[in-house]
Amino acid sequence: MRRLLNCLFILLALLAMAGAQQQPTASHAVAKSTITPNLPSEETVNSFLHQWFGYDSSITWKIVSIKPSEIEGLSEVNATVSGSQGQQALKLYITPDAKHAINGDIMPFGAQPFADTQKMLDKGVTGPSLGPADAPVTVVDFSDLQCPHCKDAHPTLEKLMSEDKNVRLIFQSFPLPMHDWAAKAAAYADCVSRSSNDAFWKFVPAVYGAQSDITAANADEKLTALADSAGVKGSDIAACAAKPETTSRVEKSVALGKSMDVNSTPTLFINGRRVPAVPYDVLKELVDFAATENTPAKK
Numbered sequence: 001m002r003r004l005l006n007c008l009f010i011l012l013a014l015l016a017m018a019g020a021q022q023q024p025t026a027s028h029a030v031a032k033s034t035i036t037p038n039l040p041s042e043e044t045v046n047s048f049l050h051q052w053f054g055y056d057s058s059i060t061w062k063i064v065s066i067k068p069s070e071i072e073g074l075s076e077v078n079a080t081v082s083g084s085q086g087q088q089a090l091k092l093y094i095t096p097d098a099k100h101a102i103n104g105d106i107m108p109f110g111a112q113p114f115a116d117t118q119k120m121l122d123k124g125v126t127g128p129s130l131g132p133a134d135a136p137v138t139v140v141d142f143s144d145l146q147c148p149h150c151k152d153a154h155p156t157l158e159k160l161m162s163e164d165k166n167v168r169l170i171f172q173s174f175p176l177p178m179h180d181w182a183a184k185a186a187a188y189a190d191c192v193s194r195s196s197n198d199a200f201w202k203f204v205p206a207v208y209g210a211q212s213d214i215t216a217a218n219a220d221e222k223l224t225a226l227a228d229s230a231g232v233k234g235s236d237i238a239a240c241a242a243k244p245e246t247t248s249r250v251e252k253s254v255a256l257g258k259s260m261d262v263n264s265t266p267t268l269f270i271n272g273r274r275v276p277a278v279p280y281d282v283l284k285e286l287v288d289f290a291a292t293e294n295t296p297a298k299k
Helices: 001-015 042-053 116-124 149-161 182-195 198-209 219-230 232-242 246-260 281-292
Strands: 060-067 075-083 086-094 101-103 136-142 167-173 267-270 273-275
Touching: 001 042, 042 273, 075 273, 116 246, 116 267, 136 149, 136 246, 136 281, 149 167, 149 182, 149 198, 167 182, 167 246, 182 198, 182 219, 182 232, 182 246, 198 219, 219 232, 273 281
Parallel strands: 136 167
Antiparallel strands: 060 075, 075 086, 086 101, 136 267, 267 273
């Protein structure tokens, strides 16, 4: 990827590591705007993106939304930028005079900036877990079983769980619409977890390992076999995955992620602190720090 797009990716990751997230709660540090800003037109946004990225024909983009932001007077533009290294979410805040754009997310603020998010997760998480329920640190992983970045990040989480017995890991399905068999895999995973928690934690790495062999056409066959190999009856899992109530549970997991402003995978929350995929040593430092802080939301 060209240097400009790389710089954009790095900036967005750093913002995410700083805990960048919107929290649609009454206690959000920034009051929701009561003044409707002058929203830029789709034509203007497209022209802006063309001027920034049009030099490289391999870079494409799609406008997701143009809406009033949480900051009074500012407009919020959400887009996806795609290139040879994959797809990345882009969030811009447009000043009232439409002369400047601020790249990034609203960061929660206060003495305990992650507490509100953790409370929302405590109430909303429904996914299977690994580790003690009373652990001082909870890591929530919003993941997509078809996502190659999730596959790459999973061994880091496995290492964390094998070396730190004071962490609870919760898996929340967040299949991305661009992936053609991810939603089906999420349904199978949901059913495996309901049948056996131990089987679920075997099933997930097995699906990651088989990503290159699974297609939309053979997903049922492959996922059924992987469920069998994980220790549950694949045919029963396949029947469960096809039920409307299973789809509903997956959709609720996606809705929870969206309420946390999740727009890419994997996205982790460490005691409410939003973190992208990071190297193991960074992840361990964040977990150790969260354990020593033991925020009020975890008491």
